[in-house]
Amino acid sequence: VLPVWSRTPAAIAMAAAGLQRASGGRFALGLGASSPPLVEGLHGLTWAEPVARMRATLVAVKALLAGARLPLDREQVRPLRLGAPPEQPVPIILAALAPASIRLAGELADHWLPFLWARSRIPDGRALLAEGEAAAEGSTATGVSLSVPLAIAEQEETARLIAAGWLLAYLTRMGPLYPRMLRDHFGYADEVDSLLEANANGGMPRLPVAAERLARDVILMGTYEEAGSVIRDWLDAGADTVDLVLPLGLPEEQLREMLEAAAPR
Secondary structure, three states, X not given: OEEOOOOOHHHHHHHHHXXXXXXXXXXXXXXXXXXXXXXXXXXXXXXXXXXXHHHHHHHHHHHHHOOOOOOOOOOOOOOOOOOOOOOOXXXXXXXXXXXXXXXXXXXXXXXXXXXXXXXXXXXXXXXXXXXXXXXXXXXXXXXXXXXXXXXXXXXXHHHHXXXXXXXHHHHHOXXXXXXXXXXXXXXXXXXXXXXHHHOOOOOXXXXXXXXXXXXXXXXXXXXXXXXXXXXXXXXXXXXXXXXXXXXXXXXHHHHHHXXXXXXXX
């Protein structure tokens, strides 16, 4: 998923067209608003009006990938087309969490790809997508591809440690969006407080029993033996596909074990 801040629509479209050709049609372009810590702290840009920025980028990228000229409102500039458009259509996936962004996904994107979205709230997301689809003439149904943090291990205690690490990272280091979403939108304020209190003194991440309901609703957590049934729970809850996100900082062999355990049989 590329942030819509760090590249122009033309640079995004050129990269997507090249990757689509190189992959034989297996590439999908993910776009998202990112977050203030990354946009401002890494790219040195001002994070403001993210939905408007995503809309403008989506409209321009879609036009260029379709072989049209870049949509410009400056009469003195002649808009250009891509010199080498993709040989096959490039699916566009929008990573969105705020209601306005989810509606935008329904209006302009092929798939909605939320990260750290609650399994119990998938129907809410689909309702927002439907509102966006209704605003677009000729819009087709938007796919729901849940991007879910993976926290599975041979032992349950290790899986809980990984899950706690995921939650702590997004509650304390990724700006205000995720804490606000988990606390207020999903109603897990007590669970968030319990998790933060249990880890106030640092050390290895800990998932208290009081925060377990939160973890199981937003993270794919369990033992290797439970992985298949947990993935099916997400699909049964309304996801069209489940994209597993591997945790950072673990040995490659452990990541390989996690993927093998989660792979469909």
